[in-house]
Amino acid sequence: xxxxxxxxxxxxxxxxxxxxxxxxxxxxxxxxxxxxxxxxxxxxxxxxxxxxxxxxxxxxxxxxxxxxxxxxxxxxxxxxxxxxxxxxxxxxxxxxxxxxxxxxxxxxxxxxxxxxxxxxxxxxxxxxxxxxxxxxxxxxxxxxxxxxxxxxxx
Numbered sequence: 001x002x003x004x005x006x007x008x009x010x011x012x013x014x015x016x017x018x019x020x021x022x023x024x025x026x027x028x029x030x031x032x033x034x035x036x037x038x039x040x041x042x043x044x045x046x047x048x049x050x051x052x053x054x055x056x057x058x059x060x061x062x063x064x065x066x067x068x069x070x071x072x073x074x075x076x077x078x079x080x081x082x083x084x085x086x087x088x089x090x091x092x093x094x095x096x097x098x099x100x101x102x103x104x105x106x107x108x109x110x111x112x113x114x115x116x117x118x119x120x121x122x123x124x125x126x127x128x129x130x131x132x133x134x135x136x137x138x139x140x141x142x143x144x145x146x147x148x149x150x151x152x153x154x
Contacts, residue, residue: 005075012039013077026052026076028060036060053084057091069093082115
């Protein structure tokens, strides 16, 4: 079955090129059934977060009516980038199966190495200027959340 799902993700990536999207495809499977699939639509939607994996996660969550995708597996044409990997962890997807790797993506012009390098650095050493503007009101928001008895944990 896994070969079928990875081939589907690759087919979606291939079709995406022909329809104006990027060369990435993703499929989410639960109980041996495809519940979501998507292609990269960054340039089509002018949305830098519109990666195939993120769109598929959004569709799967909507279809299942749950943000927790435990028990789901993701099949993707390429190793997920750091943003997608973060979304995959947040969604609690149980396994990721991928075909091409980040080196193949880099050769095609999709280089995530800067992001991986930057994440390993302390905040004040990164190329992207990040300055903490400490305000006690932000801590109060977390305190309010902590004390909320009917919160939905995620």
